[in-house]
Amino acid sequence: MSSRKVRSLARNRIELASKTTTAKGGSPGLVNQIVPVAMSRVRQDVLTWKTALTMAGKTEKPKRFLLMNLYDEINIDGLLRSQVGNRFLKSLACNFQITDKAGKLNEEVTNFLQDKIWVNEINKAILGTVTHGHSVVELDWIKKLNNVETTKPQLGAKLLKRQNIDPKEGIFYPDYRDDKGFAYREMREFGTWILEFGDPEDLGLMNCAVPHVLFKRFAQSCWSELCEIAGIPPRVMKTDTQNIAMLRRAERMMKEFGAAAWFIIDENEAFEFAEATKADGVVYESLMKFCNNELSMLFNGAVMGQDTKNGSRSKEASMQETLQTLVNSDLSLIEQYWNAVVIPALINIGIISGDCVFSYPETKDIAQLWSMTKEAMQKYEMDIEWMNSTFGLKILRPLQAATAPATNLSFGEGFFV
Structure with a gap:
């Protein structure tokens, strides 16, 4: 299918979904109800951390805003940000694919989702459950992109501030300093326009x-x-x-x-x-x-x-292997939430349809594969098309075997004897 036809089908699907589905039944959305609160930049200490843990662990009306404010405060540490980015950016940079249940690639849906900003925002929210323990994302049709009016509505994804969420009770607080909130899990938009990820009891790696x-x-x-x-x-x-x-x-x-x-x-x-x-x-x-x-x-x-x-070189290589194990675990986490939460929501909204399975292509060790390929080339004929796509080569055709120059036998076969 041509790229022009894929883009046309994607635009038609967006227009149909925006016309047939009213985002959150006309409600203003949770993001727009959040009351802005100035964050105090006072010196933090261990007592602040223990107080925040006590508030987050209360049996009745637990509040996490002190703990999440502390997470935001320590997140300005240079090494902490570099280590988190070193791990999560690898996952965000990986290309995914959408297949049917039989494993056949759906190029239309894959190309449609591959370059969408809201897809990246959803993936960041899923990875945020590793650091913060919990994430709630709200989908909505947006008419402004970078403060510029768009001719057609586009889907957007926004992370609800974790300070305003109590994942244990499933309560959303428009003003986290107040005790007035409502159960977001009981809203009709939950599971379609409001997506939840993570363990409500987990406080994430940031707590450590x-x-x-x-x-x-x-x-x-x-x-x-x-x-x-x-x-x-x-x-x-x-x-x-x-x-x-x-x-x-x-x-x-x-x-x-x-x-x-x-x-x-x-x-x-x-x-x-x-x-x-x-x-x-x-x-x-x-x-x-x-x-x-x-x-x-x-x-x-x-x-x-x-x-x-x-x-040392060997030490850094073993560390990269350890990091890759964690990255593979993060990719598996993204796959699970997409197939269990995100794809059903997109089908209900009307963004995609049919049997869709989110997955990442299996990674290959190119260096080891090339070494095995070179050994096999000594005895077997290789598929040129496969080698070009796997190793990025531009092989046209096999080289012709060089022919030896004809021997001048005019002096007889025994001339050099």
């Missing part, structure tokens, strides 16, 4: 990362204070403090010392640098390194990249 980020911030703060105190040796100026003129002149010279590193003093005055402290910050550096290693182990299963002192 909180103490390490907080301790690292503490060590970094103490180390920076040490640098401020002991990084530059203090300057000492001895003068007659009873003489106001000499005292003022000494103060002026000390203030201007950075711009003019010389001055003239009286014979009764003296200037020297005090001996700096012997502390070099090794304790703080060790604590920060420990916290970084724990974060890397938590999200990627190994200390990767940053340990350049003790690193």
